[in-house]
Amino acid sequence: MDSKEFDLSSSPFSDRWWSKNTVAIVTGANKGIGFALVRKLAQSELTVILTARDEARGLQAVQTLRNEGLHVLFRRLDVSDPLSINAFAAWFATNFQALDILVNNAAVSFNDIYQNSVENAETVMKTNFYGAKLLTEALLPYFRSSASKSRILNITSRLGTVDKVRNMKVKKILESEDVGEEDIEGVVKAFLEDVKRGTWKKAGWPALWTDYAVSKLALNAYTRVLAKRYGEFGSVSVNSFCPGFTQTSMTRGKGTHTAADAALVGARLAMLPPHRLPTGQFFFWGPNYDIPRNSKL
Numbered sequence: 612m613d614s615k616e617f618d619l620s621s622s623p624f625s626d627r628w629w630s631k632n633t634v635a636i637v638t639g640a641n642k643g644i645g646f647a648l649v650r651k652l653a654q655s656e657l658t659v660i661l662t663a664r665d666e667a668r669g670l671q672a673v674q675t676l677r678n679e680g681l682h683v684l685f686r687r688l689d690v691s692d693p694l695s696i697n698a699f700a701a702w703f704a705t706n707f708q709a710l711d712i713l714v715n716n717a718a719v720s721f722n723d724i725y726q727n728s729v730e731n732a733e734t735v736m737k738t739n740f741y742g743a744k745l746l747t748e749a750l751l752p753y754f755r756s757s758a759s760k761s762r763i764l765n766i767t768s769r770l771g772t773v774d775k776v777r778n779m780k781v782k783k784i785l786e787s788e789d790v791g792e793e794d795i796e797g798v799v800k801a802f803l804e805d806v807k808r809g810t811w812k813k814a815g816w817p818a819l820w821t822d823y824a825v826s827k828l829a830l831n832a833y834t835r836v837l838a839k840r841y842g843e844f845g846s847v848s849v850n851s852f853c854p855g856f857t858q859t860s861m862t863r864g865k866g867t868h869t870a871a872d873a874a875l876v877g878a879r880l881a882m883l884p885p886h887r888l889p890t891g892q893f894f895f896w897g898p899n900y901d902i903p904r905n906s907k908l
């Protein structure tokens with residue numbers, strides 16, 4: 612996948628292509644970057660559906676945004692549960708005509724910054740990779756079909772880029788132009804088998820936050836597969852975005868910038884005008900950008 616540092620200096624918002632009928636879904640949005648993304652998108656007056664696995668936490672987050680005068684809808688969605696995904700997709704189909712933006716943000720990591728346990732590897736894969744993949748598949752029929760107006764933004768991580776893999780066989784599979792969904796699932800299965808066998812440390816998987824990194828590696832590869840399926844001028848654009856080291860629960864509050872900073876960049880990417888919207892790209896937020904604190908989309 613091509614990777615690009617996202618340039619904030621040129622605002623993509625000179626062309627306002629969206630309206631209040633433009634519909635966006637953000638997963639795992641009761642806190643952190645997802646919550647901040649919903650706020651940014653709602654400030655731009657799109658119709659935003661905040662989703663969360665826990666109803667009470669989700670409703671509380673929605674209330675916070677409504678108290679700020681923002682119009683935000685809520686629906687419960689546990690991305691690690693296929694039944695919850697199907698119920699959500701059915702609700703969406705009943706209540707909306709089309710989907711414009713899907714931000715696959717929900718994720719888990721069970722490690723502290725310098726820990727590397729793989730005890731919860733299955734849950735990490737089920738949430739971070741399969742959750743995003745299954746939800747995307749369930750919602751694909753509802754994406755608006757006008758060229759490149761629909762977009763999927765997968766929130767991933769630089770921990771999950773192919774250069775972190777030291778296993779040459781896995782690297783070759785993931786770097787192949789022809790990588791397919793079965794190949795990616797094969798990689799995830801091979802990792803989980805290594806975890807079960809206790810061989811994961813010497814098998815050449817990414818060295819930091821290994822289970823999380825493999826889940827993001829898989830999601831980055833899936834981004835490429837989907838982007839290829841729709842093509843450069845297709846109806847859906849699919850990109851990955853690493854928000855950088857951000858102060859959220861996932862990092863136990865550590866990081867170089869806030870969730871609001873990361874969300875500003877993410878929202879700009881999600882809302883690029885159709886003529887500037889690429890596909891199959893991995894964007895990351897570089898350390899050199901000075902985020903304008905009061906910047907509006």
Ligand SMILES: NC(=O)c1ccc[n+]([C@@H]2O[C@H](COP(=O)([O-])OP(=O)(O)OC[C@H]3O[C@@H](n4cnc5c(N)ncnc54)[C@H](OP(=O)(O)O)[C@@H]3O)[C@@H](O)[C@H]2O)c1
Binds near residue numbers: 689742854
């Ligand atoms: N923070 C960083 O430095 C950093 C760096 C690179 C990438 N990222 C990525 O950025 C995204 C947002 O992370 P964050 O830093 O904002 O972390 P966070 O504050 O821990 O937020 C994660 C969100 O995902 C939700 N979630 C977890 N499992 C879920 C499930 N099964 N179904 C639905 N929602 C679920 C959490 O809900 P609960 O409150 O119910 O747990 C929470 O709302 C993630 O994809 C993460 O991998 C973060």
